[in-house]
Amino acid sequence: MEKKRVLFISQEIAPFLSQTDIAQVARKLPQGIQESGKEIRAFMPRFGCINERRHQLHEVIRLSGMNLIINDVDHPLIIKVASVPQAKIQVYFIDNEDFFKRKATVCNDKGDYFEDNDERAMFFGRGVLETVKKLGWKPDIIHCHGWMTALTPLYIKKLYNNDPHFEDTKVVYSIYDEGFNKNWDTNFHNKLKFDGFDESDIELLKDTDFVALNKMAINVSDGVVQGSENIHDDLLSEIQTTGTPFLEYFSEESCVKPVDEFYDQIIEELVEN
Template sequence: MNGKKVLFVSSELVPYLPENPVSLMSYEAPRMVNSNGGQIRIFMPRYGNINERRHQLHEVIRLSGMNLVINDMDMPLIIKVASIPKERIQVYFIDNDEYFKRKATFTDSDGNLFPDNDERAIFFAKGVVETVKKLNWSPDIIHVHGWMASMVPLYLRKYYADEPLFSESRIVTSVYGKDFEGELDATMIDKIAFDGIDKEEVSVLSKPEYNNLLKVAVDHSDAVILAADDLSDDLKSHIDNLSVPVLPYVPLQEAEEAYTNFYNTEVLK
């Protein structure tokens, strides 16, 4: 991985959010690349339950200030940054008061999914790409973790298809066990179509539930990592039918060797 540039895009990340399979591997994978001589950038949403003072987040004025259009609405993009001290790893946070100020990640106090989670996912995907464009940083690998980041492969391959910065980038999606029950907003497919993406490309999102979000992500990826050993038969079958390299599930203690080898021999070949 020496000198290779890897962009990590994640729904969740320790130490900013509680430890779970997504947040833990979203920390461990960049740490592995960093320790093996790779260059990394990490992006995640700036949820309102992240303590900005404790984690010393601060706004990056030169990167903030643009508006992203989501379903014909102008939504201001704010970029914040912090560092994970013991690893000297910098993390970029995608922020917007309308989408991320609330003091929770994905659900309200009653456990109900936020009704605008679909728009939050689209905003996050666009926000990451636009910020990386401003940084003028061309990643060799873009590694996606978690369902809130699941629109990133689709938008890179369709909405930003002509963006030269990513023309050589290889997209890897890690697929985790089912993270939520129920569905996102039923009009999600129309909001994606508003951005000029053919509905046929995302027809499964006529039912925007967890497995279908991940199907869209892996369909637009160059490689897939199975990050859980309890995936549904439906999702496993879908991945089995893809013509891309797939890394079977490995436990965390074996991940460094397996991931590094997968990056080098399957993703970057």
């Protein structure tokens, strides 16, 4: 039987960034899922605070070279890769000087969130999907971790839904309590329209705060995982309202088996339907 394929997309992965729940879980899961018998790929942004020399990042020339247009501006897509020591997994990095050169992740040293985090999330999500296509690798499950990946389920379900690489792909979204406290650009709605979304696709994003963004991801995903012990009450209510398959919180040490079984449940539902 052909191995099932799981694509992990995370805003942070340890040891490249290791200070958050997202980074730790997104490090643990790919290794555990691979050891359970599935084939995996993992992606994250190449934030400028990542030490490329220490972690031995290098550019993958055959995957780099594309340009992505975000809000009518061309942005070169650069792909880098590095190995996770002792884990037998590789992590691909989405890089671009405009979005990821700064020596920080999502906010500055004063805690102010970057004004272009919306465009950075758009570039990151699209960059992953275009790179996976270039790899010729068709995932059965795409598991997104953290709010910077929240747009990716929307892209898969609304813009890439007829693409042979993703037409049968199921999307799982993990929600964490690590959010942001500043609404995205008021022009964000129009940026999505420029990308090709219809008004009906993005009606849940008229508000651009953390809760609205995650509610949208819940509505378009095939499964939701509670990534942190505590998450926003409004998001728990949204999961109950939509009836989206839901996996409650498991600690980093015990999450692999229940998540792996959750994937199988969602894949089986696809086969049955």
